[in-house]
Amino acid sequence: MAKLKGNLLYGQSGGPTSVINAxxxxxxxxxxxxxxxxxxxxxxxxxxxxxxxxxxxxxxxQSEEEIELLKHTPGSAFGSVRFKLPxxxxxDTNYLRLLYIFRKHNIRYFLYNGGNDSMDTCSKIAAYMxxxxxxxxxxxxxxxxxxxxxxTDHTPGxxxxxxxxxxxxxxxxxxxxxxxxxxxxxxEIMGRHAGWLTAxxxxxxVGGFGPDLxxxxxxxxxxxxxxxxxxxxxxxxxxxxxxxxxxIQNADGIFISSSSGLRDAFGHxxxxxxxxxxxxxxxxDLGIPSRSVEFGSTQRAASHIQSLTDVNEAIEVGKAxxxxxxxxxxxxxVIMNRVSKxxxxxxxxxxxxxxxxxxxxxxxxSMINAKGNxxxxxxxxxxxxxxxxxxxxxxxxxxxxxxxxxK
Amino acid sequence: MAKLKGNLLYGQSGGPTSVINAxxxxxxxxxxxxxxxxxxxxxxxxxxxxxxxxxxxxxxxQSEEEIELLKHTPGSAFGSVRFKLPxxxxxDTNYLRLLYIFRKHNIRYFLYNGGNDSMDTCSKIAAYMxxxxxxxxxxxxxxxxxxxxxxTDHTPGxxxxxxxxxxxxxxxxxxxxxxxxxxxxxxEIMGRHAGWLTAxxxxxxVGGFGPDLxxxxxxxxxxxxxxxxxxxxxxxxxxxxxxxxxxIQNADGIFISSSSGLRDAFGHxxxxxxxxxxxxxxxxDLGIPSRSVEFGSTQRAASHIQSLTDVNEAIEVGKAxxxxxxxxxxxxxVIMNRVSKxxxxxxxxxxxxxxxxxxxxxxxxSMINAKGNxxxxxxxxxxxxxxxxxxxxxxxxxxxxxxxxxK
Numbered sequence: 001m002a003k004l005k006g007n008l009l010y011g012q013s014g015g016p017t018s019v020i021n022a023x024x025x026x027x028x029x030x031x032x033x034x035x036x037x038x039x040x041x042x043x044x045x046x047x048x049x050x051x052x053x054x055x056x057x058x059x060x061x062q063s064e065e066e067i068e069l070l071k072h073t074p075g076s077a078f079g080s081v082r083f084k085l086p087x088x089x090x091x092d093t094n095y096l097r098l099l100y101i102f103r104k105h106n107i108r109y110f111l112y113n114g115g116n117d118s119m120d121t122c123s124k125i126a127a128y129m130x131x132x133x134x135x136x137x138x139x140x141x142x143x144x145x146x147x148x149x150x151x152t153d154h155t156p157g158x159x160x161x162x163x164x165x166x167x168x169x170x171x172x173x174x175x176x177x178x179x180x181x182x183x184x185x186x187x188e189i190m191g192r193h194a195g196w197l198t199a200x201x202x203x204x205x206v207g208g209f210g211p212d213l214x215x216x217x218x219x220x221x222x223x224x225x226x227x228x229x230x231x232x233x234x235x236x237x238x239x240x241x242x243x244x245x246x247x248i249q250n251a252d253g254i255f256i257s258s259s260s261g262l263r264d265a266f267g268h269x270x271x272x273x274x275x276x277x278x279x280x281x282x283x284x285d286l287g288i289p290s291r292s293v294e295f296g297s298t299q300r301a302a303s304h305i306q307s308l309t310d311v312n313e314a315i316e317v318g319k320a321x322x323x324x325x326x327x328x329x330x331x332x333x334v335i336m337n338r339v340s341k342x343x344x345x346x347x348x349x350x351x352x353x354x355x356x357x358x359x360x361x362x363x364x365x366s367m368i369n370a371k372g373n374x375x376x377x378x379x380x381x382x383x384x385x386x387x388x389x390x391x392x393x394x395x396x397x398x399x400x401x402x403x404x405x406x407k
Numbered sequence: 408m409a410k411l412k413g414n415l416l417y418g419q420s421g422g423p424t425s426v427i428n429a430x431x432x433x434x435x436x437x438x439x440x441x442x443x444x445x446x447x448x449x450x451x452x453x454x455x456x457x458x459x460x461x462x463x464x465x466x467x468x469q470s471e472e473e474i475e476l477l478k479h480t481p482g483s484a485f486g487s488v489r490f491k492l493p494x495x496x497x498x499d500t501n502y503l504r505l506l507y508i509f510r511k512h513n514i515r516y517f518l519y520n521g522g523n524d525s526m527d528t529c530s531k532i533a534a535y536m537x538x539x540x541x542x543x544x545x546x547x548x549x550x551x552x553x554x555x556x557x558x559t560d561h562t563p564g565x566x567x568x569x570x571x572x573x574x575x576x577x578x579x580x581x582x583x584x585x586x587x588x589x590x591x592x593x594x595e596i597m598g599r600h601a602g603w604l605t606a607x608x609x610x611x612x613v614g615g616f617g618p619d620l621x622x623x624x625x626x627x628x629x630x631x632x633x634x635x636x637x638x639x640x641x642x643x644x645x646x647x648x649x650x651x652x653x654x655i656q657n658a659d660g661i662f663i664s665s666s667s668g669l670r671d672a673f674g675h676x677x678x679x680x681x682x683x684x685x686x687x688x689x690x691x692d693l694g695i696p697s698r699s700v701e702f703g704s705t706q707r708a709a710s711h712i713q714s715l716t717d718v719n720e721a722i723e724v725g726k727a728x729x730x731x732x733x734x735x736x737x738x739x740x741v742i743m744n745r746v747s748k749x750x751x752x753x754x755x756x757x758x759x760x761x762x763x764x765x766x767x768x769x770x771x772x773s774m775i776n777a778k779g780n781x782x783x784x785x786x787x788x789x790x791x792x793x794x795x796x797x798x799x800x801x802x803x804x805x806x807x808x809x810x811x812x813x814k
Contacts, residue, residue: 073581075578075584168705172703175707178423179453179487185704291704296579298702301579301582395797398796399577402581
């Protein structure tokens with residue numbers, strides 16, 4: 001097989017995770033090992049948008065210190081984007097521009113790091129480059145805290161988010177124990193369609209302090225059932241900790257968090273989180289003091305409590321993508337197979353990009369309890385290995401250090 | 408001076424901090440050193456309420472492992488309470504009960520760990536015991552994340568909350584950089600009357616990624632000024648990170664977070680956080696995408712990112728309280744004096760309890776910038792030493808371990 005020498009183009013897309021930059025680190029380290037295939041490692045600024053605008057970052061112009069810090073830097077060190085490419089058969093404007101940039105910079109290896117939509121972009125570019133006979137090997141690098149990519153045991157980013165969520169739920173739970181007559185605390189967790197993140201709150205119960213009730217988007221949400229279940233717990237314990245997904249929907253598929261047409265102090269329409277709505281309902285209907293907590297973007301950005309397992313796997317998927325590309329594999333996404341449960345062992349494989357792009361992996365019924373308000377041991381057994389180990393943050397002067405890349 | 412031999416009674420009161428249990432640890436370690444003064448160390452369950460109900464925890468019945476874990480356990484390991492004692496001259500019912508319990512258990516040393524209200528309780532008990540000539544030495548142990556106790560340079564609990572807030576703000580800030588066209592993110596931070604916690608978000612800027620605007624309760628809040636300042640930042644940077652205190656008030660002293668009489672999806676009155684209200688205002692009035700984050704109780708319970716300086720100081724105030732009590736000091740609170748700025752050095756002194764109880768320390772004008780939307784270098788110099796060092800969490804199987812005490 002004739003070696004193809006050229007440059008590697010890498011980009012990040014979609015919502016950041018606390019370990020997506022660890023995948024970039026893996027890409028850089030592996031690519032540097034293959035100088036006979038790869039001359040330059042080029043990063044797109046803000047994903048595909050950076051390629052279209054020729055807004056590029058050259059790794060060889062960066063300091064080693066900044067590159068090492070990628071393992072501890074949350075967000076997207078190279079910038080992300082939400083950009084949907086049209087079908088090139090309908091509109092090839094962006095594709096022609098990409099082809100020009102690819103040719104200009106002799107891009108022969110293209111790696112795109114993201115979730116479902118990013119894999120769709122990646123797949124479309126692969127199809128186009130094939131159509132125009134431009135030799136370029138295109139591999140998708142998975143990431144998403146939502147853990148909703150198919151064909152892979154889990155996604156890089158999920159383990160660290162799960163570690164933050166479970167440890168913070170433990171803290172909230174222990175904090176609640178302080179008072180003899182407690183409150184109902186409702187914690188809103190990300191995940192609009194899949195409950196993986198919200199389910200991770202159940203790990204806190206392994207530590208002895210966790211949520212009493214967990215509501216997932218996979219199960220139609222009933223406000224009456226919710227109030228009944230909260231009352232039962234509160235009557236028993238004089239407090240209740242609830243984990244709820246931002247994506248819970250009623251039987252008609254309507255998001256509980258949908259804008260309810262109400263106006264706030266300034267007379268504006270309020271969007272309102274689901275947790276605060278449920279807390280209000282508990283206070284008003286049940287007369288039980290209630291409060292809400294929304295983790296918001298902290299749960300995907302908490303670099304200070306990363307899972308070392310997650311960080312290492314994020315690095316490995318980046319490395320596997322480089323190896324696949326130089327071995328002339330294309331139009332594929334790196335996936336993780338759990339080949340052994342005990343001891344936990346992962347193998348890195350490849351799977352058709354288009355299939356990865358257009359399927360959303362929800363929690364299987366077997367991981368959700370019969371009452372639809374918690375998880376099963378099967379889920380706990382699945383998730384525990386993913387939060388193991390700590391990637392000790394790089395504190396300096398009491399605060400973390402993050403990568404700063406030069407243009 | 409004749410030695411007084413008896414038992415020590417300790418309790419926790421008010422809102423927990425992530426290091427109040429470290430003070431309990433200090434009390435236990437120091438008390439054990441003085442067996443010639445102290446026979447038994449007894450903890451009240453849920454503060455003063457535990458004494459009134461004779462609901463007590465005996466330290467000598469606990470395992471050393473649980474006692475060591477106090478240094479890593481958030482919340483109130485012995486339970487807290489919000490309980491205001493009446494003036495004993497008006498109603499001495501509770502006092503007579505306390506006297507009975509003190510006599511029954513030969514309590515000669517009484518330590519109460521809390522904020523302003525707890526110091527008030529402590530002071531009233533001291534006055535009563537003096538009045539009835541029951542020899543007992545009563546010392547207040549300070550704690551509060553709000554940092555609003557007077558006469559002390561700062562309070563145990565503040566440093567760890569500041570460390571969580573500043574590091575999380577850095578993460579949110581870096582996360583925001585991901586997108587070319589960002590949002591206005593508004594983060595709500597605790598502190599109803601004093602801005603110390605919200606101001607701590609400014610530490611994130613020392614790390615290079617922090618809030619653009621900071622609104623404190625010390626400065627009357629104008630929605631128009633807020634919108635103008637947010638617009639200016641957004642026009643320049645295409646994103647804006649705002650830290651806002653839950654306690655901001657308008658010129659008439661009305662909380663912006665006050666219930667606005669609006670109803671939610673369930674038809675109930677909504678209490679609504681200030682951040683979500685301001686985010687709605689930014690979206691509606693300025694047409695800029697905006698979102699809100701509420702740290703809620705996570706900021707006072709985040710044991711996974713404690714400041715080692717804070718933990719050690721929390722232990723020391725506990726120890727200092729024991730030493731004061733056995734030296735027949737009473738009706739006093741332990742305070743911390745910063746005797747040297749560089750190197751940072753604290754001395755532990757004592758101050759009149761009643762004075763500590765009835766004053767609330769707000770941020771001085773000299774620590775707030777001229778525009779009233781940020782802090783000065785004086786504040787940064789003040790706060791940085793308080794977040795130094797990490798008290799590495801005790802992870803087991805990927806999650807923290809917290810104390811479990813037996814009744």
